[in-house]
Amino acid sequence: MEKATRGRFFEDFRLGQEIVHATPRTLTEGDAAIYLALTGSRLLLHCDDGFARRQGLPRAPLADLLVFHTVFGKSVPDISLNAVANLGYAEGRFLDFVWPGETITAVSHVIGLRETASRENGVVWVRTRGFADGRPVLEYVRWVLVRKRSRDSATSEVAVPELRSVVPPQALVLPPRLSRLAVDPRATGYPWCFEDYEIGERIDHVDGMGVMESEHRLATRLYQNTARVHFEDQVQRESRLGRCIVYGGVVMSIARALSVNGLANALHLLAINAGTHANPCVAGDTIYAWSEVLDKAEFPGRDDVGALRLRLVAVKNRSAAGFPLRDAEGRYDPSVLLDLDYWVLVPRRSALLHS
Amino acid sequence: MEKATRGRFFEDFRLGQEIVHATPRTLTEGDAAIYLALTGSRLLLHCDDGFARRQGLPRAPLADLLVFHTVFGKSVPDISLNAVANLGYAEGRFLDFVWPGETITAVSHVIGLRETASRENGVVWVRTRGFADGRPVLEYVRWVLVRKRSRDSATSEVAVPELRSVVPPQALVLPPRLSRLAVDPRATGYPWCFEDYEIGERIDHVDGMGVMESEHRLATRLYQNTARVHFEDQVQRESRLGRCIVYGGVVMSIARALSVNGLANALHLLAINAGTHANPCVAGDTIYAWSEVLDKAEFPGRDDVGALRLRLVAVKNRSAAGFPLRDAEGRYDPSVLLDLDYWVLVPRRSALLHS
């Protein structure tokens, strides 16, 4: 009996299949500190217990993307060990904060399957749910291109799920324990609130962050993500990139950390509408980021908090100053690493404290 | 008076000598998280508080090898600062779990001394004991080749200790607080239990893990291991390897983490029977691992838990698929980094929960 697993191939997925992911993982303030050391994030909600307490919380919750990557990591051995590409995300929602000491579990359901024209791969859509001590905290759909075991194998099922292009504002969930916001702009370092951002506005986040070999591996292992392309140098040296590829979630986290310079009050992720890893990132690349305000939404009955829908674009090895994105034919600029569409919670003017 | 130390030479050891190692070290959940980020380990017992509690424990204990490396690190300034080579391990036993917040101390006794034929070095055998808040948690014998201060110095004592080649099953210690095991195979991700492993069976752990400069140094410093060969680039660039050598414990930890793919239910180390660092590892190497079942043992009166005696072989820069080990003359294959013989605790079938 073969004891080690090599992961599912396209033929191993069934529509409606439920997959309970292995390795529940207790996240601690140790993980929070490592995540901060890896990203340099200055998002106040995740690094200042005092600020969190003033918002009615017991302490600083774990960074939203730390939770996302941990849930994602749980799903890798079951879903994407034989993936050729991570094609997209949709309908992602953050449902609650996660606290140090809580244990993350994850379950996925197969909601779509379609063989590609070449018959060598197939697209698998899964809806993954993450829980903290059993409480739902995150859900999202992702789809991946997965190798077939054999070109000739028949695939009985074809289903392409209908997915919302944007999570509608009324589906956004304010974290249950969050009280009325009260934000001292001197603490976040930036005075800008919900009312200050205009739809269509673009922000160059200025700073750049190099990614080195050890850092992206520490991050990816912290999430217990076992995808071999991030670690197996002996094999990856012969690959097209000539070295290991950086996990897309590392780019996401660094871009969000860079975006603090201009979006320091974008306190907490509410939703991921869509996301594309447009080009690969390898160690040695310097990441820059820019944002665009795509939409704004209010919460009924709340004058302290709003939601911004933002595009966060990460680029490599060039300043984000020109807001690079696509060429005239609509193809991503070769410098673009990530194009992420998300909703984020921001204080409204009435929630800003005056010093 | 010389304030800084350069470590003991062979002449400085005396048979029967007791050496209380410096720098007691409180291990925390911060260390647990770093260890996980460094190894990518998915051993459930050490990353899921919920699982640990279901086994009667207060929370997830620290990884067994984190404890081992910490105790080992304590002993380095006293034993092996002037070591030429780490020759072997024997009679290693893990006596109890260690919990975050407990403080590790270590004491060694010199149990053997023998000059080499060249008269330039000598072999020193020590039995090292590790304690957590004063409670014995680990003991092992190791022997190292230590430089002599002078070729001409006389050595009065010669003693080669008799060591068991294997820790006998009746000497294995089940961690005191561990209740009857109850393991959900969906949580570890693997269904295999004690009864499923056959003596002689070999397992290729498939995955590979590159070791980069920063990661092995972070690990070795975490253990407060002060051996200069791991850190002093300026000098090591002129060495035979042309760079710093990776601490053998780093290889051990990565190999054990890789072995989760096939041995996810090998929850806790019980004993180290023997271990050889067959060839050096340097940054840039990709580590693969395979295991062989050497023996099996039951615990009288316990139908929930058994012990597997395993050989864990780490190789570099080639797949472990062919189970590389030794050539026809019995010499280690140049790809072999580590040949470790150990006992590990695994659930028996009656301890597996059915979903």
Next chain:
Amino acid sequence: MEKATRGRFFEDFRLGQEIVHATPRTLTEGDAAIYLALTGSRLLLHCDDGFARRQGLPRAPLADLLVFHTVFGKSVPDISLNAVANLGYAEGRFLDFVWPGETITAVSHVIGLRETASRENGVVWVRTRGFADGRPVLEYVRWVLVRKRSRDSATSEVAVPELRSVVPPQALVLPPRLSRLAVDPRATGYPWCFEDYEIGERIDHVDGMGVMESEHRLATRLYQNTARVHFEDQVQRESRLGRCIVYGGVVMSIARALSVNGLANALHLLAINAGTHANPCVAGDTIYAWSEVLDKAEFPGRDDVGALRLRLVAVKNRSAAGFPLRDAEGRYDPSVLLDLDYWVLVPRRSALLHS
């Protein structure tokens, strides 16, 4: 409105200005563990809860330089984002321990301003104060050379503060909760106490520590230090050094960690009298360190504890054995990275326990 900041230029500072730095930061035992993994420090007070408790403390306090770098990091976005050079430190005093779970805040006052002869830069002096949960824990003066927005802009204010060259012993503050010291030399590993160090004595700390790209970045991000010169490879590859410069605080921490070999009983920083980053450090450099005893001071009414005034010199890529410092013209040797003048708390003989 420009949302992202590019930092203050010389023209943006006003004499007497108070700057409340952003991003309060809760330090945890996660940070303590990372700091240890980054430095390899074996300073007992910061890694052994048991030792700390025997000195009347609730647990091991955070490393003094971890606190210093965190406070420093808070000040970077406001003070030194456009700094050309970090010129010096003075009048630094550690006022109390910081405990895991406490939140660091920082405030600076501008106490000096002077344009340089070239009119392209100006020197800014700030006195920065750090607090833990609002309690003063650290204060120091630093001065930096900051770019002017324009060569032609007028500067109305000129003030050069008078600063003490040394913090006088009577201004040193013993941490309030520290009881009578009781130090087991077997625990620190070194028998030397206050009485054993003589003014003028020099100590070669022997060991060397290579600095790799990922490690210095992890450290600098842990401190939320946003200076672009440490991270922005794409730009720094074109710089004079050809790569990112290592944050001077990383050198400081590694040198202090190395100095444990000879100064293991130098338990806690009391003051920073002066400090110069004499030459830049880049990844790949191996750091060595030596110390000189500059002065000694007793505390009235205390026979258990004294203070040593030490010079700590970090050098790169050569042994510290020759105590390199300055040439005949008084210029720093090109190998010198750091010349730090500080006071440190050490036990007196009567505080040493006999085994």
